[in-house]
Amino acid sequence: MREIRHLLLLACTLASAACQQPASHQSGAGDDWPSPGGDAGKSHFSRLQEIAPDNVARIGLAWSADLPGQRGMEATPVVVDGVLYVSGQAGYVGAFDAASGKPLWEFTPEIRPEAYRTACCDTVNRGVALADGVVYVAALDGILYALDAGSGEVLWQADTIEQGAGGLVSTGAPEVAGDVVVIGNSGAEYGTRGYVSAYDRKSGDLRWRFHVVPRDPALGPQDHPDLEAALATWPKDTLWDMGGGGAPWDAIAYDSETGLVLVGTGNGGPYYRAARSPGGGDNLYLSSIVALDPETGRVAWHYQEVPGDSWDYTATQPMVLADLDIDGETTPVIIHAPKNGFLYLIDRRSGRLLDAHRLVRTNWADSIDIETGRPNLTPASSDYSQGPKIVFPATVGARNWQAGAFDPDSGIYFAPVVDMGNLMIAQPGPYEHRDRALNLFASVLFTAELENILPGLPPAAREEVEKLPEMDEVRKAPWISELRAIDVVTGQTVWSQPMEGWQDRGGVLATASGLVVQGNLAGALRFFDAGSGKLLRAVQTGRSIMAAPMTYSVDGVQYIALTTGWGGGGWPYVPAYSAAYRYGNANKLLVFRLDGKPVPMPEPLPPLEVTPDVGPRESWETPAAIAQGEGLFMANCGICHANHPRSTAPDLTRLMPGVQNAFSAIVSGGLLETRGMPAWGDLLSEDEVRAIQAYLRDLQRRNRQRDLQLQAEGLPLDRQSTGMTLAK
Incomplete structure (x- = not known):
């Protein structure tokens, strides 16, 4: 059945976007784009068809707006009733007339300075939630704001950071789930105990909080009833003062069909289990999808993608909620491609694993057992507690926060995929917790840079690394970065397009007209034929693009909007091939339409000058x-x-x-x-x-x-x- 379906889907994709599955499978955004993911299933798919493969040559700039800052831009704008809302640096929000670009209002939160110290992966924000005339945004320092959608006035604000929580910050988009708004946090590397919180949409009162990791049992009963069972997966020798990690920094989705809030949780802290909990254990609920009741915060089900995570394999990457025909039955599923290198299909009613496909080189596990749902681990290749190991995929992930797009008509998932590894070296104990500071207790070196890094290692360590069997594989292909079209049922790649570098992995928009739209770090907004992968047009913007584009319609005119700005994890290391390297990194909102104007290019940065003279060596510079x-x-x-x-x-x-x-x-x-x-x-x-x-x-x-x-x-x-x- 699956093989037949794959052939049908492939034929549909290659032939025409008009070839559709039954109406029950339909989804996608229309004239509005009411959430960062577009529709309720967060598919980043649009039903609009005015902009199509046969007219992308006419694409031009409709309007643009300068946004504050020169750091990473990861948010996809939201449009409702002709108004565009976009978030930016540290929780800034701007509202614009979606047709003309006229500014309507802006909101800039005051940020507590300590938040900048523990924002490991830039001062980014991944979007707003909008419901019943209220815009919800989480600022970097963890303050959740409810703003009047018409004026930007603050209706209420709530501090989501627990007293004594250490290095937590907020970078993700809130999610409206019934009469609550749900928000997570980031900071697993900073000795924290991650959690997700639900606030009353009208009053801002805290309704419930679910911690991902149990607390030290010496403190008494757990602060959530469903953590008592999880405690059995954390041995007594756990370094409880390290928090355990698990911060749910991005993926949160409300499934109105099941009435559950689906939360992707973060990595362990510190990274490797041998330090975090020497006695072993699965360490629930790290690296899991957890389904919560939005009224009570109780766990309905969970599926742990990486038991005992040692590799920073978060499950926080964007989820797509869809209905798929699996073995002749329409099944409500979660499509999830997280960091760990596999693409999962999970029954969103029960959390049962339906299938898992390997997308890239993986040597932490060689496969997933479909019956048990557990990975078949390969400790000989990936346990770096006893010596350096090259582990695939890398901590930046085969997939990360950059959204993929799912076309429900063809069953194809379009997403950037990076095939790369890490050299991981454990620090020997004893381990001392440092408050609001990195507590990794490991070194993480990307294989893309390994040949440059090896000469700087001590001779003994260099010799040990050179003997690792994965070195041949690394030298053959230190990294592969591609935009891929993947059949989610079979896991097969239908087509792929190379990307500029391993940092280049922009988010994706797909449309019913047969387009796939993606920006890159070199500054090109690229339009592909969804069926064949053929590059149809590349519009040079002079600005690095990471976030997924979106599309909307006002008065019958279709627009495509996106934010620009390099940043995120590794934000200070600006790639030499990027537009940010050539032109600078001033943040901007760009909006396109058919028969628009050319995009004005920024002035190139001036040539580098000789490093200033620091003066004579002082006595203390020994x-x-x-x-x-x-x-x-x-x-x-x-x-x-x-x-x-x-x-x-x-x-x-x-x-x-x-x-x-x-x-x-x-x-x-x-x-x-x-x-x-x-x-x-x-x-x-x-x-x-x-x-x-x-x-x-x-x-x-x-x-x-x-x-x-x-x-x-x-x-x-x-x-x-x-x-x-x-x-x-």
């Missing part, structure tokens, strides 16, 4: 201080500061004398807190701050020498680095 400072910088600062002049964070190796003199006041005292640089005086001593400065000054001298040499040889002054290391 070799020991420099070595200490390098370790401290990598553990605390490197996640934000790439130390390259094209970085979206300040290059700390190009500091002028005035900033050098104020270095301690900035780092320890929070002199620049209002500009997003939090104080670190509670974590770093003055001697440690001075050691970091000694390392940076030494690096600045070396960079200046290299710049002068390149200048003398007539070469460009470019020492760009695209890799990212998370280390503790």
Whole structure:
């Protein structure tokens, strides 16, 4: 039956978008786009057909708007009744006339400075929820706001961060579920215990809260009845003060058919189970989809995709709710392609696994047992507690927050997929919890950068890594990044298109007219034929695109809208092929239509200049201080500061004398807190701050020498680095 259905779907896809399944399978957005996912199933699929494969040559700019900030833009706009709402940096919201672009109102929250220290993956926001004339948005510091959709006036606000919760922030979109609005948080790497909360839509009162991880049993009974059973999966030797992680930072979906809220939960903290809970265990509810009753917060069912997660394999990636014909029966399913490299079909009534297909190289598990739902683990390849391992896929995931699109007519899922691994190295204990700081206790190095990183490893470690059997595979294909069309029932790739690099994985829109629309980091908004994958048009915008486009119609005119701006995980490491690297990263909203105007291109950034002279070496800049400072910088600062002049964070190796003199006041005292640089005086001593400065000054001298040499040889002054290391 499945093979026959696959042939029928493939024939439909290749022949015409008009070939449809029965009406019960229909979904997709219409004139409005009322949620970031478009429709109730979050399919990122539109029924609009004015813009089609045969007229994309006429696509042009209808209007645009500048948005605040120069950081990552991950939100897909929402349109209802001719008004477009878009969220941006740290929870900013702007409302515009969707046809003309006229600004109607904007809201900019005040952010508590400490939130910037634990926003591991940029100050992004993934969208708003809209219901009954109210816009809901979660600001970076965890304040949930209810705004009047007509004026932007704050109706109520609620602090979603528990007292003493440590490094939690909010970056995801809220979800309206009946008479509550549900929001999660991020911060599993910062010694936290993640949770999801539900607030009364009208009053903002907390209705219930579900923690993903049990609390220390020494504190007494669990704070949620369904955590008592989960406690059995966490052994007594668990490092309870580390929180356990599990932060549900993105995927939340309300299924009106079953009346359940579906929550994708996060990774373990610290990363590997041998440190987090040495006695083993599945560690519920990490890396799971948990179905909750929106009235009570009680668990209806759960499905754990990665028991005992050790690899940052979150289940927080976007879900699609759909009805599929499986073995002749119409079945309500969750289509889920998370970080771990598999595509799952899960019965959303019960949580029963229906099927799972491998999308990329995976050596943490070689398959999923359909009967039990459990992965068939391969510890010999992936247990890095006893030595370095190359683990596939990487922590950035085969899939991540970038939305895929599902066409219910053809059964095809269009999504960016990255096939890449990590070199993972565990830090030996003892493990000491640091509040509001990274608590990974592991180093994570992407295989895309491994050949550049290996020479810098100690000889013994380099020799050990070189002997790993996966090195041949890494050298053969360190990464593969593609836009794919995937049959969700068979898991087969119908077509694929290469992408610019492993960081390039923009979200996707699909339409009933037979288009797939995706932006890339190089600045091109690309239009593909949904059936064949043929590239039909690429509109150069001069701006890096990560978020999924959307489409809507006003007075019979169809528009396509998207936000632009490079960022997210690894945000300071701006890829050299990106528009952000060439033109800068000013955030923008772009809206297109047929017969629009050409897109004005931004001015290129000026050529790089020689690194400033840092001056003579001071007495405190000893070799020991420099070595200490390098370790401290990598553990605390490197996640934000790439130390390259094209970085979206300040290059700390190009500091002028005035900033050098104020270095301690900035780092320890929070002199620049209002500009997003939090104080670190509670974590770093003055001697440690001075050691970091000694390392940076030494690096600045070396960079200046290299710049002068390149200048003398007539070469460009470019020492760009695209890799990212998370280390503790």
